Amino acid sequence: MHTIPDHPGKRLCKNSIDFDVCNWVVTRPKSSYCVSCELNHTIPNLIQAHRRRWWKSLEHAKRRLIYSLLSLQLPIIGSKQEVGGLAFEFIEDKRTNPEVFEEHVNTGHDNGLITINIAEADCVSREITRQYTGELYRTLLGHFRHESGHYFFTRLVTSESIVNDFRILFGDERQDYSVALRNYYANKSSMVRDPELISHYAQAHPLEDWAEVWSHYLHMVDTLETAAEFNVQHGSTQLDNIDQMLSKWSGLSIMLNSLNRSMGLEDAYPFVLSELALRKLRFVHGLIYPS
Ligand SMILES: [Zn+2]
Ligand SMILES: [Zn+2]
Known part of the structure; x- marks a missing residue:
């Protein structure tokens, strides 16, 4: 167990210990993950070092979203707790990795599952997309917030x-x-x-x-x-x-x-x-x- 100095009884999230992509503590007694990482359905393939950096950026943005949801006391019910519950899938397609099966991964939401194309974590390609699409604002956090809106529409x-x-x-x-x-x-x-x-x-x-x-x-x-x-x-x-x-x-x-x-x-x-x-x-x- 990885406890935190000066905070007896508090454990760091497993994704902090194993991959350095999280800095939250575990709050559920039986879990090894924090409330944000617990919602992960699929994480990126980490064979290449830059994908871990992408994943770290994705988790950073996701925690910001989860923090706001907690502040607003919105229910965060994961797909492991309930069918159609919240879950996150970080995947890519052949445009960035010819080894993967998917031809085209769109960022989106489907019945609780929020999919983010991990190439969005590459700030150069994200800015190129922003310019190409003529958007005024395009960030990872914006994606998380937008897609969570689709999920909460079904709830609220x-x-x-x-x-x-x-x-x-x-x-x-x-x-x-x-x-x-x-x-x-x-x-x-x-x-x-x-x-x-x-x-x-x-x-x-x-x-x-x-x-x-x-x-x-x-x-x-x-x-x-x-x-x-x-x-x-x-x-x-x-x-x-x-x-x-x-x-x-x-x-x-x-x-x-x-x-x-x-x-x-x-x-x-x-x-x-x-x-x-x-x-x-x-x-x-x-x-x-x-x-
Ligand atoms: Zn975590
Ligand atoms: Zn949308």
Whole structure:
């Protein structure tokens, strides 16, 4: 057992000891893994050294997601505990590794299983993809947050009245998903971004709009909390107060972008939130903190 000096009884996660890709402690008595690593379904093939670096980046982003979910007291039920529970699969396709079976691995969600193409952890290729797709923001953490939105849609948008409210704001999620996505990618280059929507990709399908809004909600919550830790005036730890959060986020995101510009970097939060996008963020909040 690997206990931590000065913290008797606390054990480091096995992925910390064996692979140095985690720094959390084990919280469940019968497990060797932390609450984040316990959710792993498939880890990358580690034959090449850089894949371990990719995996470390993936785990780092995943822990940020899990931390936010824990902060918001959202249920984290793994696929080992429940059919359709949360699990993560980190795989790649022949484009980065001719040895593997899969021709094409898309990052996505299916019945609790979140798949991330591990090539997304290569920051050069991720930036090339971002430029190619014309996205304003593309990060590993963004992928985790977005895909978790698809999972939590199935958990939170359940009752008839909530589904009705969802459709008023986001549109009818029953429209054919594959057809909508095909149309989106076929027409994307000529498609003008709807300024009412939170991102360009949100136009693809109501469920993509939802996942984008969900990920922005998590961007906001985590950044507000971090800012509060550093005693920044625009920070907040009152995560149950959406009025205050949105008001603080308005100031904090401007400050964040200004700080980045002071360092010669791109805007950290290159988005403008419309009235409709704000209403959608409030809708997400209302599901996490039902009154
Ligand atoms: Zn771990
Ligand atoms: Zn999606």
